[in-house]
Amino acid sequence: MSLTATFRSVEPDSRARRDLRLVPILLAAYVAAFIGDGFTSHAALILWAACAAIGLALLLRSGIRRRGMWNAQRSGINQAADHTSARTKSRRRTLAAACFVAAGAGTAATTRSIATHTGPLPRLAAAHAQATVEAVVTDDPHTATSPRGPFAVVPLRIERVNEYRTRLPATVLASDPDAWQFLPSTRIRVTGRLRIPRGDGTPDAATLSVHRPPDVLAGPNALQRLAGRLRQGLRDACAHLSADPRGLVPGLVIGDVSQEPASLSTAFRDTGLTHLTAVSGENLVFVLTAAMPIARLAGVRGRFLTLTGLAVVIGFTVLARPEPSMVRASVMTVLGLLLAAVGRRARGLPLLCAGGTLLLLFDPWLARSYGFALSLSATAGLFVLAPGWQQALIDRRVPHHIAESLACTAAAETFCLPILVSFTAAITPLSLPANLLAEFCVGPATVLGAGALLAAAVWLPLGRAVAWLAQWPADGIVAVARYGSRLPGATVAWPDGLAGALVLLGVYALVFLISAAIAKRKEAS
Known part of the structure; x- marks a missing residue:
């Protein structure tokens, strides 16, 4: 998408x-x-x-x-x-x-x-104490590397530490990654050493270092088991592909970048294409666009059609995992469906503001999440700048589809760039042309990838055949990223942090003033 x-x-x-x-x-x-x-x-x-x-x-x-x-x-x-x-x-x-x-x-x-x-868990973490915890896994584990070798990173919610009850997020760092391949909602007990998490940009109350497998107290719920089977089915369907499409297709469909090569991730970052594998509103809109007509053809009408849409949103959020951008998109979609149910058309900016406000009231830590900030900014750019820019391009006889793509990509990039430079310390001048070129391949690759996921759930060989078709448009995206990252000037160094963002905003203001002066002179003449 x-x-x-x-x-x-x-x-x-x-x-x-x-x-x-x-x-x-x-x-x-x-x-x-x-x-x-x-x-x-x-x-x-x-x-x-x-x-x-x-x-x-x-x-x-x-x-x-x-x-x-x-x-x-x-x-x-x-x-x-x-x-x-x-x-x-x-x-x-x-x-x-x-x-x-x-x-x-x-x-x-x-x-x-x-x-x-404060409380028992942070105190024990500050003392580097050994503790036994009962916790619930909240996201898929992933493997990282260090000079000592690979280790598992497992997000979880600690509900008991020693004899104390609590309910705080934490992360397990386990020396044996193979022993920690659990689905979200799995309940475990493990003993390890608590530490204060590094960095200020984490919601965790503690980090738990462990060197032995945990005791499983309860397995994942039925919804997570189904989501896990579907995600694994897509990975199995793509297993026979070459390295780049094998990692990219699951990323396009469900945001699973566990098999994406590091060099491809770097190429995406250098060309401004990283958002393609961050599941958000684009993927959710695609799923609803496909699901709702099917429901109508099946005879679903009225409030049951709204309930079907809500079920699709919840199911896809579980399948793709509730990352900040995905949660923002889901809440906006739910609000849009509810407005449609009472006969009102969803309007972009009020819907974005309502969804963002509700999420910040429910989970205020999102205000410190770069993913949430980028998701809000990109969507705001689409609603604030894109309509005017699109019309300006159409007035200059640019074809409608090209004008829409140019306006949407440029508007989202304009709103996101001050946030991006604050932590990447770089600007990607090739982002706009790279996104425009990749757009021709993103839709077919996403559609075929979703077809591979569904086909693999029915019959794995059929899923592999559809995944083989999906690799062709995926290779087009890879070619844009890899070739673009090798071009001179693909990334330009820029000050990071708040200073870099303010300098960029100053450049925006200067461009705006110059553009306004030129427009005023043209009107006067």
Whole structure:
């Protein structure tokens, strides 16, 4: 799928009727969640109580002004100011809602941060203590390497440490990767040494180093077993392919990059194609686009069609694993389906803001996730910039499909680039042409890869045959990435961190001012 899939799935907002009311609410939730995740003292909760108090005061003042305006209307006074008063009241209510959301997100983030840095588990981790834990595996294990050899990295949620009950995320680092191939939802018991996790960009409360296999207390649930069989079926169907398509096809379909060669990952990064193997709204739109017409042909109508869509969203999220970008796409899709069920058309920017705000209230750590930030930014670019850029290209007689692809790719890249340079310290000038060339192959490779997944679930030889077909468009994507990464200037060094992002935003502002000046001169002439 291409970036245009997400763009077409909702109604883009034109500049004349763009609804920005939820934008300050999303920004308030994001900032409060980001700040609150750094507090480890209960005193910080006073700040969020103050935010809630300000919101309540604004709301009460809006109600008082509303009653005053109604009385004035009854007496025939101040009729000319009705429109201005209504706008002021709307802004005050939006600000009040932003204060309430900031208070909720900040409180949730601070409470979570306090739990992550205090209590039995963090204390034992700070002491490098030996502990026995009971935990639930939350994501697929993967294998990493170190000078001492390969080791397994297993995300989990610890529910008991020694005699203490808890419920905090952690990561196991196991010296025997083969003994840790568990599906999510598997419940285990293991003894190891607790440590404080390295780096500030992790939600984990501890890291557990172990050197022996765990005791399995309970196997995965039925849904995870089904998802595991489907994922393994796709890997088996692609096993006979050469290294690049063998790693790429599962990545395109379900985001499984466990077999992707390191050199191919580097080529994708150098050409701005990494997003192709990060499952998000593009993949989900493809699945719904295929599933919903089939449901209609089967006679499903009304609320049952909505329930079918919700089931597809939940099932695909479990299959592709709930990464931040996937969760954002799923929530937006669920909201869109619910709006459609009550007869309302989903509009892009309000839907994005509503979904992002709900997620930050539910899991405030997402404010510190690069994947979530990039997903929000790319989608916002599609809804804010792409419609105008597409129309400008069409006005210059660029074919519609090419104009749409150019506008969507450039808009998403423009919004994502300040975040990308902050941690990659590089700009990829070839990203736009590489994405445009790869787009011709992404759709066929994704469709055939999904067909291979379904066929392998029925009969593995059939799945292998479909996977063999999928390798041809996949090879086209590989050719674009590998050839582009070898070109001079594929990556340009740039300052990293906040400084790099601010410098890039300054360049954006300069380009905007120059463009505005040129446009003004043309109008004057």
